[in-house]
Amino acid sequence: MCGIVGFITRPEKGPDLAAAMHRPLLAMAPRGPDDEGVWIDPMAGVALGARRLAVTDLSNDAQQPMVSANGRWHVVFNGHIAGHQALRKRFLAAQPMPSHGDTATLVALISELGFAEVLPLLEGQFAIAAWDAYTETLHLARDRFGVRPLVYGSTTQGFGFASTVRAWSLLPGVDLRLDPRAIDIFSSFGWVPAPMTIYGQARSVLPGERLEVRGNGQVEQEMWWSESAAVELAKDQSTGADAIEAIIDASIREQLEAERGVGLFLSGGIDSSIIASSPAVREAALPAFVATFPDAECFDESNHAQGVADACGLPLTKIDMTDDRIQEAASRLGAAYDEPFADASALPTLALTKEVAQYCTVALSGDGGDELFGGYRRHSVLTLRAALPSPLRFLGGFLGGRLGEALRSPTETEAWATLVRMHPGLDGMDDPIGDVGGLAGALRRDTRLALPGDLLVKMDRAAMDSALEVRTPFLTEAVHAAAWSLPDGQRKPPTTGAGKPMLRQLLKTRVPGIAFDRRKQGFAAPxxxxxxxxxxxxxxxxxxxxxxxxxxxxxxxxxxxxxxxxxxxxxxxxxxxxxxxxxxxxxx
Incomplete structure (x- = not known):
């Protein structure tokens, strides 16, 4: 995991490039406390910088920015390429490699195949920037689900990118005027959706998007991965329970590569229990961690987590959300989150990840399971809404609260937003899904909007403020395809109890004796x-x-x-x- 930054300017009139890298890199020091690297080509007017959290190769051989063997490509990279050793064997078997880490694999693949051609081969979580010295072109790309952040934008002195909005804001010549529409959307949802940022001149690379930036500042954008096409392709397939289990377990196994300690977040819910009960995790007896709420038992899931940990043979550390820890987390809230962010569970997430980082450097998370397999109660509401004839939806007027409002909403987008937002707003976010409704529309909006805008931001910023790399085994192309190959009945969302019948069925054999039919609790805060x-x-x-x-x-x-x-x-x-x-x- 790293923090990355870069800047392109006119060589004859631009700012001092070494100085331009200094402040953004300093701001990202918590993301990469182990090393700092800068590469500059003053003749081309380009600089790349990286703060490094060493995980898969701890030696200096894995330092960034990293250059290809032929000198053409200079790369900075934030994240983890799952299964990169298999890609080495397939495409690079005859090549000597400077490092056994995933960055070296990535650089060699780009040099061998080309930037755009490499992206569909990659699994894991990543944000990549690569400078092509032959064509003087900057390439940017983000993973399929937006696990790792990447921000870009023009300034009065050039073009820059960075891992965080705050780091971008420290580049030369930036315009720091806030985006009024972003403020309006934040004041309703509590987060700013991509591609917007809180600043009018900065944009977030979309999940599955790549950019080419010429030396003159011209930007070309393309979606290298299409969520809608992937969904349609998966619907034509049929994947059985055994195959889905194997796909998920393979993803978990690939996420364990590290030369430093690996653990997992364990709430005792379905998604984290799938990870805890996987053969690779049980064999390694990875340490598990759960937040406890001594003064608010209704928020406490530690008893459920303890039952799963005991059944799987994992050591469980319970981390109390004490007053001191919550006060300390609140004091870091404005610094850790580089944009306004109002998910209240950010506070215990900040406190939890800080403590987990004392034990390990990598932690596995079940993020994405609800969005792929139908785990939220709002999925039931939106499924019901789609099943009702239009005249009957207005009967929602007789029901109070968000349920009634969602049922009588005029559009699918508004119905979903009613159940997601914190407060009714003046402006709605752009909907990439269109008029798709029911369970499919709910899952796709969650995957395209709420997941990268809220949940993944919450975890990334909190964890990286304590130099903890979080990996998400559910968020891979293979798991996504397997989930969308299921009929709706196998992804039936929860009503009064638990949803995700496919995953619950798997847990009956993986963790016998534990019932997973309790109502979804979620990670909330008093x-x-x-x-x-x-x-x-x-x-x-x-x-x-x-x-x-x-x-x-x-x-x-x-x-x-x-x-x-x-x-x-x-x-x-x-x-x-x-x-x-x-x-x-x-x-x-």
Whole structure:
């Protein structure tokens, strides 16, 4: 895992390139505490930089930026290429390699096959930047599901990219005016969807997208992986339970490559239990970790996690979400998240990942399982909505809350947004799925929008603030295809109990004696109690101001302090925006 950055400028008029790399790399030091590298070609006006977290090759041979044997390609790379050794045997068997790590494999593959041709061969989580010295072209690409971040944009002095929005904002000549539409969408959903960022001049590379940037600043964009085409192709296939189990277990096994400690997050839910019960994890007896909530038992999943850990023979470490840990996490919130981010579970995620990083450098996560196999209760609501004739949907008006609002929403997009957003907003995000409804539409919107915009951002920024690399075995092309080959009945979403019948059936044989039919709990937080207790002083220190349509946060704060959580979503949106703004001003 790394933090990467680069800049292209006019050689005769551009800024000092070494100085241009310094501040962005310093900002990304937590992402890569082990090493820093810079490559500059002053004649071409290009610089690449990387902060490195050494995982698969700890030697200096794996330093970045890395150059190809023929000198043509200079590459910086953030992430992990799963199964890269098999790619070496297939395409590079006759070539001497400078390192046994995945970066060297990637550079040699690009040199041998070409940048665009390599991408479909790659599995894992990655953001890649490669400078072609022969054509003076910069190539950028992001993995299929957007696990690893990559931001780009033009400035008054050139063109730059970086792993984070904050690192990009420190490049020469950037325009730091905020995007009003991004603020509006944040004030509704609590996160900013790609390709937008909080800054008007910065854009996020979409999951599955690649860019070519010429020396004159001309940008060409192309989707190298099509989610919609992959879904349609998978629907024509049929994959049995045994085959799906083998595909998932193979993905888990490939994610274990590391020369430093590997562990896993274990909630005792379906997805993390699939990982915990895999043969490779059990054989290695990997350490597992779970957050506990001593003062809020309804949020505590540690008993479930302990049962699964015992059944799988894994050591389990329980990490208490104490007042001290939550206060410390809140103090890092504005720094760890490079854009405003209001998912309340970011706080315990920050606290948990910091502690896990004391034990290991890599951790496996079950992120993506719900989006592929139908694990959220909103999937049931949207499936029901699609089954109802249009006149009957308006009967939702007799139902209160989000359920009724979703049923009577005029479009599939609005129905989904009603169940995802924190607060009704002035603007909706662009929908790449169109008018697809029902379970298929819900899963695809989650995969294209909420997963890369919310859940993966939450984990990446929190974990990398403590130099912890998180890998996601469910988010591979093979697992995605297997999931979409299932009929809807095998991905039946939860109603009163658990969903994902295919995965639950697998767990009956993998972890016998444990029932996985409990209602999905999710990783949530007792936010109101924290704001009235351990976070009270921290909130008082923030410059709370109204944003968008959310009303007066100071009035909301008084209501929450008095025990009324009705305005808690609006308050937390304002709090997180203020925490980000305060840190941003200090960086400037």
């Amino acid at each position: 936010l109101g109690d924290w704001l009235r207790g351990p976070l009270r002083q921290w909130v008082q220190s923030l410059p709370l101001e109204p944003i968008a349509h959310l009303g007066d946060p100071n009035e909301h704060l008084q209501s929450v302090w008095s025990g009324d959580d009705q305005k808690l979503p609006q308050l937390w949106l304002c709090i997180t925006f203020a925490a980000w703004s305060a840190h941003n001003r200090s960086m400037s």
